[in-house]
Amino acid sequence: MGLEQAKNYSCEDVYGSLQLFELQKPQLEKLALWSLFADLEGPLIPVLSRMERAGIEVDMDLLSALSAEFAEKLEKLKGEIYALAGEEFNINSTQQLGEILFEKLKLPRGRKTKTGYSTDVKVLERLAAQHELPGLILAYRNLAKLKSTYIDKLARLRHPDTGRIHTSFNQCGTATGRLSSSNPNLQNIPVRSEEGQRIRSAFVAAGGCLLLSGDYSQIDLRVLAHYSRDEALLEAFRNGEDIHRRTAAEIFFVSPELITPEMRRVAKTINFGIVYGMSSYGLASQLQISRKEAQTFIDRYFEHYAGVRKFMEEIIARAHEQGYVTTLLGRRRQLPEINSRNRTKREFAERTAINTPIQGTAADIIKLAMLRVDRELREQKLAARMILQIHDELVLEVPKKELDVTRDLLQQAMETVMELAVPLSVNLTVSQNLGKA
Template sequence: MIKDRIVIIDGNSLINRAFYALPPLVTKDGKYTNAIYGFLTMLSKVYDEYDPEYIGVAFDLKAPTFRHKEYGDYKLGRKKMPPELAQQMEPLKEVLDALNIYRVEAEGFEADDLIGTLSKLCEEKGMESLIVTGDKDALQLASQTTKILITKKGISNLEIYDDKKLYDVYELTPQQFIDLKGLMGDKSDNIPGVPGVGEKTALKLLKEFGSIDTLIKNSNKITATKLREKIEKHASDAVMSRRLATIVTDVPVDIDIESLKRTEGHYDYIVELFKKYEFNSLINKFAIQKNEVNNEKKQKNLIKITNLESMLKAKSNMINGREIAIKSLTEESNMLTDEIICISMATREDIYFIDLKNTDKPKEIIEAVKDILSHEEIEIIGHDVKKEIIHFKPYDITINNITFDTMIAEYLIDPAKSSYGLKELSTFYLNESIMDDEELRGKGKKQLKPKDIDPQKVEKYMCQHVNAIIELMGPIEEKIKELQLENLYYNVELPLTEVLASMELEGIKVDKDMLNRLKIEFQDKLEELTKNIYSLAGVSFNINSPKQLGEVLFERLELPPIKKTKTGFSTNAEVLEKLYDKHEIIPRIIDYRQIAKLKSTYVDGLLNIINPITNRIHSSFNQTVTTTGRISSTEPNLQNIPVKLEMGRRLRRAFTAEEGYRFVDADYSQIELRVLAHISGDENLLDAFDKDQDIHTRTAAEIFDVDMEDVTQEMRSNAKAVNFGIVYGISDFGLGENLNISRAKAKKYIDSYLEKYGSVKKYMGDSVKAAKEKGYVKTLLNRRRYLPELHSSNFNIRSFGERIAMNTPIQGSAADIIKLAMVKVYKALNEKQLKSKLILQVHDELIVEAPQDELDIVKELLKECMETAIELKVRLKADLSYGDTWYDAK
């Protein structure tokens, strides 16, 4: 009878698999962590799925093993461990020590031998052993009680083998599996085996003879002459190879099984290490709190509001408290009519919870909440305050004095985080574990609506969250001050939350009839293109299948293959562009893809998300997604409507102003180049903007050494590519590809540019140098972007970091400026009590929907606010247009 379960992990194998399975993860100070992160992810999976009572991790040591002594060429020629992986070995061991996971190591023996010895020992004690490895050599250890969990597809899947499964797959016993290795050898370990004998032949021989020994004794029975000669000639190699491949199960090490007992790790040490390696999302998986009471202590006095009397008393206390954290939970039906289910609020002393479904006078209670949130002297704190503004809008409640948003603040502190959830922040700053949305609601298809969740669970979740918000404000605010981010935070990002909430609530009107007409037109065009493509290909096939398309282009039509992938020929956009002139089918495939995307993503997509109450689309504007500081939008992504295509531009006609209103569109003119002129102080750039010259014509004149009036359209186009490419650190190869010119010619353009714009060249060099010294770059408003890529030993990754170091101060500053402009425009419209509303921001463009009688005021206001958003060495310029649709306004 099985008593206990032990998991034995092949440490070297698993960290190696994790390293190659995951993209590079690097901390702000340049430490690689992807292998450790992947290892811990797999460990968490093993804990969840197998819940072992005992656990240990075996590692190889650098010292030679008995195998090296027996066979000098053992593992000879094996590729050296990459430095990015080597530097993660000791930190992993440090993490395992913090988790109280026993490490098994012994000089002269490999991890496999230690695993074999440990599993044998556990087997004798009647324990079930689970060996986690990516190395199939371990299959020789399989038995009824020892199972091998082989990692498949990186680290996400495990395939389980016991002796029965081994026989089902290979028709071999565990002992015969060693003989298999002896015959076929192992290239990765440089075990010779019998030359020319692969897995298929070795399996056939073992099925016939049973073992290497029997095979050698009966080699005369091998009918294939050449194979018989190989076996007879290399019999000693087969025996030696089997010996090298045999896992030792009696290593002379003294292991006390009880020392492998799974226990809680060292909480503070785990938190410290996980913060150091920026594994914030994993802290709660591994750091088990010393006591759960901690959370309760932090929650102070919990006051449940059940009637109007208790609400009025709470209101009085909260107004005196002056500082309130707020969180609400809605039914999530329609943002414009969404009903709030419950509200939690916290002061420094108390937490208040209101279940609006279980109060005597919900309308009167909401009115009391309105008095609190609209009180001009009460400071409101939240996490993702934009959401709170939207939640309370259907109740005609305006949150007047928002003074802190923990989510936005943390985004400024570390813009590269994958999550800014309260759970992660609470763990990181407060060493407290709280419930997150997934724990509350579940995930995927089983995710519950708030109204269907256990009310006690909802209460705990809500109270934990407001408590965390008010406690987090102090340490996060300190960090904002330490990094000198106060101006960016309090004057740009925090007020911007209100602007974005307003834009989401306002939305933008779409012409449903026009979208339906476009849908039919696009479908007709797709059908026509499909017929043309089939005719040119000479066969019908699935145009949307890269595999089938690759077969048609490169096998049937014999076009030159540009790039191969694991699954066949690449047919991505870059490949099709290079083949554009090779066959008339290519332009049609490109057109097909573009129209198909327009139809599915925008026409069909927009028709599905028109709000039934407003007949408008209410996109979500995200403040904490991009590392550059740019705002992004989702559902739909209005930033990505392709305007280079006429069909894409026509799609903008479907976005229309309300009757009696017009769109006023203002677009910054060449803002990134103006920022470059300011930061670099380059005299040529400053002079061009000061004289209000066309910057691309001026650059063309400088590069090609001609007068401005002699600049041709082609020269200007080439100069434009150089202007925009140079601040992205474009290479001669990249520019040559973009302009379809030789690399030598592209290099000449770049060299000429940098010669004429010497201060730009100096800025680029200085920016990279400073970034390498500090580990980050900054925008004009002090927005930071950390660049661990600069410390990479990988040339491509390091070069990417250098390009980002040059570009971020430019692109990030442009993002800061458009945000400043948005805040100014929003405030000015409100101060003048205009009906006009800021409804859209796309890249460097703002759109205001204005009634006809406010058109002149808005045009002047928009231009002034944008052009005075910040003072630079050059004048900011906004180009204005207006019309009934977004298309007309451009």
């Protein structure tokens, strides 16, 4: 592009932006959204720009080794799948897989699609309890996705000049206000699986630096406690209790000292499921228990956390009346189907009405924290820099000599950025890479 063309393009871009600004500012003010834009989303733009330019270093040798290892594992899984199926077939073909599962192996059929019977994750998870093959298919799909989406793609996205990965952060990619990222999408790397952690281990600190991570602890449940003002939730968080252990004690009617890891897992699923408006059917499906047992757990939960039930009822009623819900900072989400005659659409909108204020407020909190951390790093003239935001986690690249002061800065900034009815809590991790033990 020549200078004259660049001039015209730039001027048109500026003029178009000005027209949009003049058109949208009155609308934002009318909807009480101007402050959210002017004080949060607008100031966040240069912060995200600096993070994108900074990028993060990747260990190419580890990526290459992982690619070869995952390819070998996929071949082994493929052989086991063919042996169980009794023939070779296209594992990625829904139609061919359906023929193997439902016609040859005679497994129970689920929901029918235009191309045959569904073989999605939920169907395979259900069938895995009856036959070994669906479980192997799930393992194959997960490993293949990790290899193609992350391991192989990361190697291609490494910038030739900086030697680092430069993701793009998107402020408008989600309905709740959470940041998303693309090229690569760093929000979706599984953190609970061994394979996901090994991929995260390929993201490393530059020479002479360490990665400092601050992760909000159970922020969605803390926001729920703030909204609901439920006395049991407030007490648990103010006393620093393990909220999942406490919930387990209530729904299983046992002393907290007798809670097993499996009981705590069930309670954790319920705690977070409530935030998403999970029904007894959804809980039963996730925990692989009967719907009656799932409903019993939910009833016991609401008996103990009565304030949460009241909050959910009130937020749904308000959504029916207003047609939208908001976060603590006023971020608004329209719910056009909240009064739909279609029960499925209406109930989905009601679940969204419960979840959005909680997840949206959590998103607002971490964005406020990003603004504060960025400002304080620059005010104190520290070389440490914020490089990633993944869900409820902020990642900084810190020179080793600045670690102590930056660690204190990060914890203080994240835990005091917004005052809730319960304290915000941040877990700090220092390591050479993003993988966690």
